[in-house]
Amino acid sequence: MSYYLxxxxxxIINSILAVSLNLISGYTGQxxxxxxxxxxxxxxxxxxxxxxxxTPFLVSIVLGAAVAAFFGFVIGVPTxxxxxxxxxxxxxxxxxxxxxxxxxxxxTGGPMGLRGIPKVTNVYVAAAALIxxxxxxxxxxxxRVGKSFIAIREDELAAEAMGINTTRFKILAFIIGAFYAxxxxxxxAFLFRYINPKDFGFMRSIEILCMxxxxxxxxxxxxxxxxxIITILPEFLRSVSPAIAQYRMVLYGLxxxxxxxxxxxxxxxxxxxxxxxxxxxxxxxxA
Amino acid sequence: xxxxxGNNLSMVFGGLSALNSVDIKINKGEVLxxxxxxxxxxxxxxxxxxxxxxxxxGKICFRKKEIKNLKPYEITRLxxxxxxxxxxxxxxxxxxxxxxxxxxxxxxxxxxxxIFKTPAVRREESFVRDKVMDxxxxxxxxxxxxxxxxxxxxxxxxxxxxxxxxxxxxxxxLLDEPxxxxxxxxxxxxxxxxxxxxxxGKTVLLIxxxxxxxxxxSRRIMVLDYGKKIADGSPxxxxxxxxxxxxxxxxxxxxxxxxxxxxxxVKEARRTKEVKQAKEAYVC
Amino acid sequence: xxxxxxxxxxxxxxxYSLIALGYTMVYGILELINFAHSEIYMIGAFIGLIMVSVYxxxxxxxxxxxxxxxxxxxxxxxxxxxxxxxxxNRIASLISAIGVSIFLQNAVLMLAGPQAxxxxxxxxxxxxxxxxxxxxxxxxIILLVSIVLMIGLHLLIQKTRLGQAMRAxxxxxxxxxxxxxxxxxxxxxxxxxxxxxxGAAGVLVGxxxxxADPMMGFFPGLxxxxxxxxxxxxxxxxxxxxxxxxxxxxxxxAVYISRYKDAIAFAVLIFILLLxxxxxxxxxxxxxx
Numbered sequence: 001m002s003y004y005l006x007x008x009x010x011x012i013i014n015s016i017l018a019v020s021l022n023l024i025s026g027y028t029g030q031x032x033x034x035x036x037x038x039x040x041x042x043x044x045x046x047x048x049x050x051x052x053x054x055t056p057f058l059v060s061i062v063l064g065a066a067v068a069a070f071f072g073f074v075i076g077v078p079t080x081x082x083x084x085x086x087x088x089x090x091x092x093x094x095x096x097x098x099x100x101x102x103x104x105x106x107x108t109g110g111p112m113g114l115r116g117i118p119k120v121t122n123v124y125v126a127a128a129a130l131i132x133x134x135x136x137x138x139x140x141x142x143x144r145v146g147k148s149f150i151a152i153r154e155d156e157l158a159a160e161a162m163g164i165n166t167t168r169f170k171i172l173a174f175i176i177g178a179f180y181a182x183x184x185x186x187x188x189a190f191l192f193r194y195i196n197p198k199d200f201g202f203m204r205s206i207e208i209l210c211m212x213x214x215x216x217x218x219x220x221x222x223x224x225x226x227x228x229i230i231t232i233l234p235e236f237l238r239s240v241s242p243a244i245a246q247y248r249m250v251l252y253g254l255x256x257x258x259x260x261x262x263x264x265x266x267x268x269x270x271x272x273x274x275x276x277x278x279x280x281x282x283x284x285x286x287a
Numbered sequence: 288x289x290x291x292x293g294n295n296l297s298m299v300f301g302g303l304s305a306l307n308s309v310d311i312k313i314n315k316g317e318v319l320x321x322x323x324x325x326x327x328x329x330x331x332x333x334x335x336x337x338x339x340x341x342x343x344x345g346k347i348c349f350r351k352k353e354i355k356n357l358k359p360y361e362i363t364r365l366x367x368x369x370x371x372x373x374x375x376x377x378x379x380x381x382x383x384x385x386x387x388x389x390x391x392x393x394x395x396x397x398x399x400x401x402i403f404k405t406p407a408v409r410r411e412e413s414f415v416r417d418k419v420m421d422x423x424x425x426x427x428x429x430x431x432x433x434x435x436x437x438x439x440x441x442x443x444x445x446x447x448x449x450x451x452x453x454x455x456x457x458x459x460x461l462l463d464e465p466x467x468x469x470x471x472x473x474x475x476x477x478x479x480x481x482x483x484x485x486x487x488g489k490t491v492l493l494i495x496x497x498x499x500x501x502x503x504x505s506r507r508i509m510v511l512d513y514g515k516k517i518a519d520g521s522p523x524x525x526x527x528x529x530x531x532x533x534x535x536x537x538x539x540x541x542x543x544x545x546x547x548x549x550x551x552x553v554k555e556a557r558r559t560k561e562v563k564q565a566k567e568a569y570v571c
Numbered sequence: 572x573x574x575x576x577x578x579x580x581x582x583x584x585x586x587y588s589l590i591a592l593g594y595t596m597v598y599g600i601l602e603l604i605n606f607a608h609s610e611i612y613m614i615g616a617f618i619g620l621i622m623v624s625v626y627x628x629x630x631x632x633x634x635x636x637x638x639x640x641x642x643x644x645x646x647x648x649x650x651x652x653x654x655x656x657x658x659x660n661r662i663a664s665l666i667s668a669i670g671v672s673i674f675l676q677n678a679v680l681m682l683a684g685p686q687a688x689x690x691x692x693x694x695x696x697x698x699x700x701x702x703x704x705x706x707x708x709x710x711x712i713i714l715l716v717s718i719v720l721m722i723g724l725h726l727l728i729q730k731t732r733l734g735q736a737m738r739a740x741x742x743x744x745x746x747x748x749x750x751x752x753x754x755x756x757x758x759x760x761x762x763x764x765x766x767x768x769x770g771a772a773g774v775l776v777g778x779x780x781x782x783a784d785p786m787m788g789f790f791p792g793l794x795x796x797x798x799x800x801x802x803x804x805x806x807x808x809x810x811x812x813x814x815x816x817x818x819x820x821x822x823x824x825a826v827y828i829s830r831y832k833d834a835i836a837f838a839v840l841i842f843i844l845l846l847x848x849x850x851x852x853x854x855x856x857x858x859x860x
Contacts, residue, residue, distance in 0.1 A: 078845055093840060142401075176858065
């Protein structure tokens, strides 16, 4: 595969990741710092299905996505009862636990990972997946379910007072987002033919977060744009200065801070982060 | 017929007693107003009735069913809806979408329905849209249905809060200071709206400071002061109750007729006194 | 043998307490998890390292300088990355905090390289024996310094006007402001003190394990946070208690499942959040409606 075609394929896979995190964090307002974990779970599951059970590619990646979705549920149930800040740490914690487990299990190959995955992903397969994701996501956002997600983001307490089972819907957002991320993970595995736990760690989760923040949280096309920029960035940096390319996490950190202060709505400017906190009652007695 | 009954309700927050053995009873079709100075516990009572807090003591029965340990969304589903004193709209959503959230608990489309847009889902969405437009017409917001909630002027935001609550098809509507910040004309419109609601068969529980509104529209008034109920009866009975006049009504009610600036001054003085008391109670 | 593990646990735990205090104090007034705290801890260690290795300064001086440096760093971070977002919604502050953490960690990584540096203790480490029980002077020093710092903090919070202002601000920011307390100053002080404690912990741990590296903040930071939650986030005695308990659990657990030692803290976190999310010594935080 030519170099540019490969980059394009990676952009598409990253777009799926960004769009799926955007569902959880941008539309539903739940900050997840472990999104790469779902990608990893999908990648490993899809790989193992093909390598051990010889299932065909399509079946493998869908099953892989389903596994990821299942873990979205498992992780969501205990953590989504928590407030935003705790949730973020909890997702981070689960990411670390998962990485720890993947490093230690024999079936996942430990620190050596899994190799010998057939090369099936190409730009057309990836594009088809992206189209599916964006289409289904669009339908979901415009439906009763999607509106509930946004209501939860806007004011979770009011949403619950208006009849929404907020915990259930937050978990649902997690499950859907995890499914898409798992799909992307499967595509990733069958592109690079070799995976190991380090590919799906905290650094990757932050990278995906940067894509969403850059593009604007709550904006699907912004997420695609953010994914494109963040994917191309290291290539671009490499040509300018290999040292900076290696330490691009420094830039990511700066990017997050600067974006929040200067352009919380993303570079396009049209997104969800309104600038005011929901109003709280001024004094303790109230009425 | 008794719709809602709360017995011996107490709410203690880390040492501070916000409500102390309060009884409340609402009959179907009534308009009951809760009045009292700031800090009396009125909103706390609302929060107990809608499941946001669980009472430290006491029971709450809605249509004879115990509801004190239910979650807010379960209570809404049973037929109790509320508005918030501080307006908690979904700012980035349109007027239409805000009110549609109200219909959430009366509908059931899930993700598969969403992705595949089955005929059943289409029908449900169409039904909801029509119903929501009806509610918007009822409160007079149908012309701005596309606007983002955050772009509405204050008065319309208050009406949107109400529309959203009404869209949940409630039997009992809890309005928390619906007239706050409204002028004379707007208050009169609000009175008419509540009357229309009542005519439709809805029971209304109201927290208000605007005495004209309260006296005008209530069948019964309940007075809270420092977490305790100090009076409960018809508007005339309450107006003439010694304890009430001393605690709250007297100053404000008299000055109600002497002009709004006076009220503001008195309320401000009382608020400062309350803040000082709170400070003494809280800090170290 | 058990006694030694207990001493190990208390020693490590006391450093967790110092870190936890930083988190809990900031959370108490801003309701923000200062993700960058783990990097302040790490940079504190590096400052101490430089003072000890390059300038050959005695331990106490290095410790104080490191605390001062961390203190200043904390104030700068607050001013640049958190203050502008005080009125914004919570996710924005959270993301900014994560950004600071990532920036600092990788900036130090870029400047100092990934390898761990030796952190000479600069004084004679001896082992004291009391009958069957053994404790190293290093552990004693760490315990002593931690206790002194915690007592100092306690006195500051309970007996000074600044401490009173901090408590009032943590209870109710708006009322405190009505009383004339300058919130900005109180916030800066809180960050200053919390960061100083974090930096001290960094130096102590650096000396304990004779090592400092750019990634050293990640796990202790997380564990310090778990300790803060365990004790009840926002509660200062809770943070002190939580750190010690977590240290003990970790050490005793390490005896049996040493490979997953780091996962213990996470397990504790999940456990608390499921059973008693407000922690052991919590103030119940009700969302105001």
